[in-house]
Amino acid sequence: MIAAPAPVTARAALSASAFRSPTVPTMQATPFLCFDGVTIRLGGREILSPTSFDVARGEFVCIVGPSGCGKTTLLRAASGLVSASAGEVRRNGAKMTEPSREVAFVFQDYGRALLPWRTVEGNVSLALEAAGVPAAERAPRIADVLAKVGLAKHAHKFPVQLSGGMQQRAQIARCLAQKPDLMMMDEPFGALDALTRQSLQDELARLVRDDGLTVLFVTHDLEEAIYLGDRVIALQANPGPGRPSLARMIDVKIPRPRDQLTTKEHPEYLHLRRELFAFIEQGHE
Amino acid sequence: MNRHTPSLRALRVASPTPSPGATPAARRSRFRGVPGKVRPFVLPLLLLALFEWYARRAAALGSDALAPPSAAAKAFVGAAMDGSLWLATGFTLGTAALGLLLGAVLGIALGLVLGLSRRAAQLGSVSIEVLRPVPSVALIPLAMLGFGFGVRMELAIVAFATFWPLLVLVQSAVQQVEPRLLEVSRVLGLSARERAFKIVLPAIVPRLFVALRLGVAVALVVAVTVEIAANPNGMGYAMMIAQQSFDPALMLAWLGWIGIVGFAVNAGMLVLQRAVSRRMGAPS
Numbered sequence: 001m002i003a004a005p006a007p008v009t010a011r012a013a014l015s016a017s018a019f020r021s022p023t024v025p026t027m028q029a030t031p032f033l034c035f036d037g038v039t040i041r042l043g044g045r046e047i048l049s050p051t052s053f054d055v056a057r058g059e060f061v062c063i064v065g066p067s068g069c070g071k072t073t074l075l076r077a078a079s080g081l082v083s084a085s086a087g088e089v090r091r092n093g094a095k096m097t098e099p100s101r102e103v104a105f106v107f108q109d110y111g112r113a114l115l116p117w118r119t120v121e122g123n124v125s126l127a128l129e130a131a132g133v134p135a136a137e138r139a140p141r142i143a144d145v146l147a148k149v150g151l152a153k154h155a156h157k158f159p160v161q162l163s164g165g166m167q168q169r170a171q172i173a174r175c176l177a178q179k180p181d182l183m184m185m186d187e188p189f190g191a192l193d194a195l196t197r198q199s200l201q202d203e204l205a206r207l208v209r210d211d212g213l214t215v216l217f218v219t220h221d222l223e224e225a226i227y228l229g230d231r232v233i234a235l236q237a238n239p240g241p242g243r244p245s246l247a248r249m250i251d252v253k254i255p256r257p258r259d260q261l262t263t264k265e266h267p268e269y270l271h272l273r274r275e276l277f278a279f280i281e282q283g284h285e
Numbered sequence: 286m287n288r289h290t291p292s293l294r295a296l297r298v299a300s301p302t303p304s305p306g307a308t309p310a311a312r313r314s315r316f317r318g319v320p321g322k323v324r325p326f327v328l329p330l331l332l333l334a335l336f337e338w339y340a341r342r343a344a345a346l347g348s349d350a351l352a353p354p355s356a357a358a359k360a361f362v363g364a365a366m367d368g369s370l371w372l373a374t375g376f377t378l379g380t381a382a383l384g385l386l387l388g389a390v391l392g393i394a395l396g397l398v399l400g401l402s403r404r405a406a407q408l409g410s411v412s413i414e415v416l417r418p419v420p421s422v423a424l425i426p427l428a429m430l431g432f433g434f435g436v437r438m439e440l441a442i443v444a445f446a447t448f449w450p451l452l453v454l455v456q457s458a459v460q461q462v463e464p465r466l467l468e469v470s471r472v473l474g475l476s477a478r479e480r481a482f483k484i485v486l487p488a489i490v491p492r493l494f495v496a497l498r499l500g501v502a503v504a505l506v507v508a509v510t511v512e513i514a515a516n517p518n519g520m521g522y523a524m525m526i527a528q529q530s531f532d533p534a535l536m537l538a539w540l541g542w543i544g545i546v547g548f549a550v551n552a553g554m555l556v557l558q559r560a561v562s563r564r565m566g567a568p569s
Contacts, residue, residue, distance in 0.1 A: 079472065081468060081471065081472070098471075099471050099472045099474065100474070101473070101474040103472070104472070105468075105469075105472045107465060107468070107469070109465060112463050112465040112466070113465050113466070113468075113469050115466065115469075115484070115487070115488075116565075116566055117487045117488075117490070117565035117566050118487075118566070119566070126473060126475075126483065127473050129475075129479065129483070130470075130473040130474050130475045130476075130479065131473075131474065158566030159566070160566065174473075178473065
């Protein structure tokens with residue numbers, strides 16, 4: 001239905017309203033998170049071409065793009081797991097060089113990111129142990145985050161005893177226990193079934209709003225990106241020499257709280273969905 | 286419910302039961318008449334009986350080298366009664382355990398360092414490859430000069446012999462720890478010490494047990510060897526004495542006992558391994 005890209009005139013009209021040019025900097029004194037010409041080369045290949053954008057505190061930014069466009073690498077650079085070959089990532093104006101406890105990272109492969117020899121409780125406790133929280137204070141904080149993600153009844157279970165959705169909840173609980181102000185999520189719901197994914201999306205949106213978290217959320221699911229994000233950033237693979245990986249930036253002005261039924265019938269949602277699909281289709285040609 | 290029971294019973298009676306030996310499977314099971322639990326012991330018992338018969342015939346022909354298992358059993362009871370059995374067993378097991386402890390602690394510690402740091406691995410690679418193949422028994426003369434006869438010499442050699450397999454196996458186990466877990470430890474901000482004790486060490490536990498079971502076997506072999514060759518203590522020495530005093534029954538009793546002790550120690554390790562892995566969340 002939407003296989004063919006929109007005519008040029010229609011696209012121009014739409015981009016004036018919905019698309020923001022990536023080259024125009026956001027008007028802010030010190031952005032909360034700032035990507036400044038971040039370039040990453042690994043093994044002689046440019047994984048991420050110079051990318052610049054800012055993220056405001058409390059913003060939920062989704063990153064989409066075809067596989068191999070550097071989405072995950074961008075996230076890893078933002079959390080200090082890999083260092084930029086050129087350019088830099090600044091958090092509160094300070095250059096990120098290594099991981100920080102204020103930046104949490106939710107990995108896609110929850111099965112490998114959880115310690116199989118520790119219970120759910122023990123896995124959450126690891127974050128507190130790392131932060132040097134005294135043993136006496138850990139139990140209430142663990143109970144608190146487990147209640148938040150709906151795992152209170154499963155505190156004493158080992159990861160193998162949990163479903164995929166519950167394992168991912170456990171990983172999110174561990175990240176929340178860090179008390180981060182920035183959360184990186186690398187396709188966290190990509191491996192889950194549709195219903196589990198929807199309920200986790202809603203719970204995440206609620207958690208993020210309650211805790212005032214800033215989120216960078218990588219996904220290959222365009223609808224998920226629009227549903228969750230305040231802004232969607234589209235990357236392109238192999239942009240060509242001298243051109244940035246960042247291809248499009250879209251503001252999502254759909255009111256919150258969002259809802260799986262009504263939001264997905266919202267005219268703005270449908271409109272953005274069409275735009276984004278058309279853009280990605282174009283990139284695949 | 287009760288109303289249905291009679292009809293069910295009738296049905297069961299009516300259903301044709303296969304006559305024994307009718308199907309190939311049933312025919313095979315008739316030849317397998319031995320219950321599964323007993324089956325592993327059939328062969329050893331047969332061998333013992335054969336040995337008994339052969340040794341008695343050899344004794345009748347005037348051989349001093351062999352004694353029938355029944356005589357060995359009698360000698361074994363004698364050694365158990367006069368306490369020499371327990372003393373020697375305790376000495377050998379104690380020394381092997383202490384030596385293993387020493388070798389394992391050092392081997393695990395160094396294996397962790399070499400597994401975690403590529404630079405350390407490169408630094409140590411040549412020294413390890415040169416020292417590792419030295420047969421531990423070849424150290425007996427050196428250890429005798431350094432420590433004299435006795436526990437300390439045996440300890441040193443057992444520690445040397447168990448150090449290398451532990452080192453190499455732990456190093457490779459550490460290098461195979463799930464990289465995602467190491468990333469998790471970086472993101473959570475664990476210190477190097479916490480990373481070693483909370484991530485790496487628990488992650489290698491299954492492989493560590495394989496290494497430890499190998500270490501236990503090596504420790505026993507080396508301990509008994511050292512006792513046979515040099516140290517006038519323990520089970521190996523007791524066996525040598527029996528041989529030198531032309532007591533083949535006692536010698537065989539020791540031989541059999543050493544085998545049983547080795548078997549028991551290994552079985553104990555397996556039980557321990559299962560208990561630990563159950564505590565660590567492995568599906569039972």
